[in-house]
Amino acid sequence: MSMITGAPGRAIGTPLDRIDGPQKVTGEAPYAYEHHVESPLYLYPLQSDIARGRITHIDASAAEALPGVVIVITHENAPRLADTSDKEYAVLQSEEVAFRGQFIGAVVAETFETARHAAHLVEISYDEEPHDAVLRADRDDLYVPEQVNAGFPTDTEEGDFEVAYASAAVKLDETYTTPMEHNNPMEPHTTVAVWREGDLTLYESTQGAHPVRRTVAQVFGLDQKRVNVVAPYVGGGFGSKGLPHANTILAALAAQMIEGRPIKFALTRQQMFSCVGYRTPTIQRIRLGADEEGHLTAISHDAIVQTAKIKEFAEQAAVATRMMYATESRRTTHRVAALDVAVPSWMRAPGEAPGMFALESAMDEMAIACGLDPIEFRIRNEPEIDAETGLPYSSRNLVACLREGARRFGWESRDSTPRARREGRWLVGSGVASSTYPVFRLPGSRARVRYEGEGRYAVEIGAADIGTGTWTTLTQIAADALGVGVGEIGLRIGDTTLPQASVEGGSTGITMWGSTIFEAARVFRERHGQNPSEGDEVEAGTPENPETENYAMHAFGAYFAEARVDADTAEVRIPRMTGVFAVGRIINAKTARSQFIGGMTMGLSMALHEESVVDPRFGHVVNHDFAEYHIPTNADVGEIEVSWIEEEDPHVNPMGSKGIGEIGIVGSSAAVANAVYHATGVRVRDLPITPDKLLPL
């Protein structure tokens, strides 16, 4: 085990080993299901077998008669919730069924297997109504949402797109689609709920303890002080644990009915395909117009996504197109279909991940149409300022990423002709794509710094570590903020007894929590100086960053992929990828590198593997396990080389860092798709790129 050491003021930028590493490799780190609780009960949910209608009758007698069953909960006996305005959280409040797989009850028993067995004995009758669970572009009920996810405007218009497009020398008009995808963190969504004397404790797998507390307190009509959420270790989330889902409410409901006994509820892998969010399928039409020299004159991006009838989530698929390239005219739109489906939600880079697949595929096609190298085409259309806000960028090094990546990947010797290289049975090609992700800010974090004597400082903030490295990176940041070594910092995160923190979402964690820790450290030194007394303490909130008024802030990156496609079977292999990022200062090279590689791998997976297949007859995802919903194994991933540009950005935050959790997935699917095109001469515009879409070759 390597020691935590470091010279004062130098911790940021060192590749410190994970502080939580030893607990994780020994199996000692307690995830949500694993905190010790006295005599727990186990919950197994009942889920609707229809996609729309009403429950007419429930016969739970056989289940209730089973030894070990404590209670069968349905809408008939569940307590009324205080706030049912958000229908995703209005669990067991009526006989209505809004999508297949919706929670319509639960069995609570002395063991998990008893609960599961009993759940299958409950007989439910329905009054079924016809449902509608398929997104299509030609639906006549597509609507215009008030805004799209993250608060962006639904539509934008710059210049006169129609005129510019009509008169463009080179034109492209293509439609790209991405399927429904499920986040599938390795740790299933889990709640252990304990309701004791009016206090509710939730051991929760979440990206934000405080946001869960806020939601649960509101839904149950509780004072926030009576709800405590504990989440020191979380087994991944990728957005699906960013907002609480119905599973948390169901566990808390059961705990309320059986006061005093802890309720343990972890979803099975199959259940994770029905109610904890997913990436909406998208249908995206892109039109590009350019002059003879390959300067873009017209860009339009029209995205169609789905949401649930019970709750709106409108993914912002066209938003990156608003700032990515320079053009004389631009139009972006979002249209939404409300279906009898579960509520879609955040999945790693919602908006950018599907949107940049479409845009960066179209850019590749357009470069070819203009007779330009795809890197040169992008460089030619590099904007001076951010078109969306009219502001200059705090830093924008996309071109440097493209050039550095080209050098590392060996792009120069590439013959641009598609299907020009063959090695035995393999058709070989390479592709490039750009990446971007905004530097979002979220309000409401606070941090506490306390001097504990003997040179040691406690630093407390309710932040989350879902695998991203927060335990380690916030320790490094705190060390530099206080001007001490990392060994002097005792960090505490992942608990609502600590000062409140914003959600680990939108790649905002380090920006928001790190800035807050810097502020708390500054105030601490101001008040208590360099030689504090034991027990000296301050708490401070996130400072404003006035620079957000003056600059547009985004991270950038470029990917290169080599594709090898079997000429007979169309099997696609990606032996190597190169990623170069411009993301400000890297806090920890070791944790950052792993995140970039993981993100690019998820993009590769999006390109080749992932698709939740909905059976329109029943409205559910049929491939609901790892046997059939494919995520990459080690054999699917070749060499991934990651590097970054030294980027000084004094404007983003005190660390000079931009978020890196999501950018890795953005555009990486397009790099793969572009490489597959170059290898085969076949352009696949509908993900995932499965052999059937390439054959015959």
Next chain:
Amino acid sequence: MRLSCTVNGEKREVENVWEGESLLYVLRERMGLYGSKNACEQGECGSCSVYLDGTLVCSCLVLAGQAEGCEILTVEGLAEDERLHPVQEAFVEAGAVQCGFCTPGFVVATHDLLQRNITPSEAEIREALAGNLCRCTGYEKILDAVRLAAERMAAS
């Protein structure tokens, strides 16, 4: 039923085990050994990997009753006297851990590989870990960790 077995060198007896329970369930819920994880409970991810009488198994696919009288070694049993096993050390140092939920399974599977073969080839490493899924890391650093552990164990 009653189950008697040895876990990490310690004799264990558990009463009232239902015949349909998996070894994973018994380890976690009845013995409080939460190191082995449940991420699919049907043999697809390797998060629940343990040794059963010296053989690497997915404990979610082993009925508890099959472990009667057996020796079980879990991730909790690999470190000796507070010192991490070289495989565990290598996973931390190589940066092979993110959320850590897949990690115990990878550590046990790597331990098994290096016990059988201290100088594994690239292909042998990949094959040995083919049954373990990780959603966070993209595997690159996990493979580095295996190489690092192999190097160190071969040298010592």
